[in-house]
Amino acid sequence: MPAAIQELGQQLYHSHHKYKESALRHRRFRHRDIVPLIERLQEQSAFEVQVAGHSVQGRSIYLIKAGTGKTKVMLWSQMHGDEPTATMALFDLLHFLNQTDELDSIRRHILEHLTLYIVPMLNPDGAEMYTRRNALGIDMNRDALRLQSPESELLKQLRDKLEPAFGFNLHDQSRYYTAGYTARPATISFLAPAYDHARNINTVRERAMRTIAGMDHVLQQFIPGQVAKFNDEHEPRAFGDNIQKWGTSVILVESGGQHGDPEKQHIRQLNFTAILSGLYLIAEEAYQSFGVDAYDRIPENQRHLYDLVLRHVRHTENGRDTILDIGINRLEVDAPNHLGFYHSSAVEEIGDMSVFHGYEELDAKGLTLVPGKVYEQPIDSLDELTDELGAELLRQGYTTIRVRHLPGVLPDPTSLPLNVTGIASIVNHQLALDESANFVLKDAQDQPRYAVLNGFLYDLQSDRPELFHGILH
DSSP states (O other): OHHHHHHHHHHHHHHGGGTOOTTOOSSOOOHHHHHHHHHHHTTOTTEEEEEEEEOTTOOEEEEEEEOOOSEEEEEEEOSSTTOOHHHHHHHHHHHHHTOOSTTHHHHHHHHHHEEEEEESOSOHHHHHHTOSSOTTSOOGGGOTTTOOSHHHHHHHHHHHHHOOSEEEEEEEOOTTEEESSSSSBOSEEEEOOOSSTTOOOOHHHHHHHHHHHHHHHHHTTTSTTOEEEOOOOOOTTOHHHHHHHTTOEEEEEEEOOOTTOTTOHHHHHHHHHHHHHHHHHHHHTGGGGSOHHHHHTSOBEEEOEEEEEEEEEEEEETTEEEEEEEEEEEEEEEOGGGOOEEEEEEEEEEEOOTTOEEEEEEEOTTOEEEEOEEOSSOBSOGGGOOHHHHHHHHHTTEEEEEBSSOOSSOOOGGGOSSEEEOSSOOOOOOOOTTSOOOEEEEOTTSOEEEEEETTEEEETTSOOOSSOOOOBO
16 A cells, blocks of 8 residues: 555655645635635535534634545644645645546545545634634643633534544644754654543544544655654644544644745645645545554654854954854744735854754854944835946945935835935944844955845855845834
């Protein structure tokens, strides 16, 4: 079976583009974006769609049923509103189940042997705000015992009413995790949650472990060395741990980070491939071909990644020269009026970072870090701040410019080639923990060689990178 499931994974992975829901193109979609997609499913005989409950703010929470098999599987996504990657993959999966093509034998086998119950967005209020918690401020994944949220109560009711044999608990995780102690991001992480503090393994948990081992076997073809698992310390308030205890084999899937995939569209493809492969393993009961030892060999998540690491850079402070590594992260900030997000950088580590890694790294040996300067001559308006002016000022060591007349409606920061501030603002770009990253790296001739603007690295001898912007102070 291991070879057969690998081949199936290849078929699913390479055919994903045919089933991709085109209405979901980025991560920050909302409940209103998926409602028309679900309403269209109601017109398809392959699905039964119902409003299973409502959120704190009254948004509908949908349950979609597919298949007629004896084995029940429940899949729920976006328990946390800012974790939408698997939600996209579930809509792709629904497209897959509703088509006819060369993969008919796969979908027919799944639908004949399994009955699927899919909750694509469990926390629509959190999705509206793009935040982890629901409208009560409760982390639903710590509400499995008290059930104070209507969404939590609904999940418990569905589990108890349906009594699924398997459950797919679908989440996103930080992009800063690595697969073990390597430099590779944990692009997908798994867990068969423990149902007690002793981390015992009964038949229910063992089935989840074996299925995860099979899913990992599939994914290694596409992201070798980039699959990890969470530490299985028992969390008595969490849904995964409790649903495992209540008799459903829980497969936790977490979508992490990957180079060059900020909107997680490739990770969406990996979710589609892994989930469908897992369903096929369950339909065939072929998870028994994979051992618990294979699950145990999956490396654990380690938080060892940064967005940018500068290595061996010289820095002078209080008359003392030091050689430092600097770890910088770019944090997503909600833009006003729900216009997406922009980045705001922070220095999160200074010192010896030899055990850490970066999505982007620069060996700055021989270079000296100096704070970015504020341009002495203010400009009248943002119209004067062209890309050409920004590039020229960066080459002179400036990272911030003052503007006399800032508009009432501030622009998208991603369009800014420099940091922008008003006339009276006090700006300090000294190197310090938890402060923004705005530096210039000078060579031995005291000439600027690189600029770090709002945490983004700019080679001053090359073109402006595609992902790069200043920030409004």
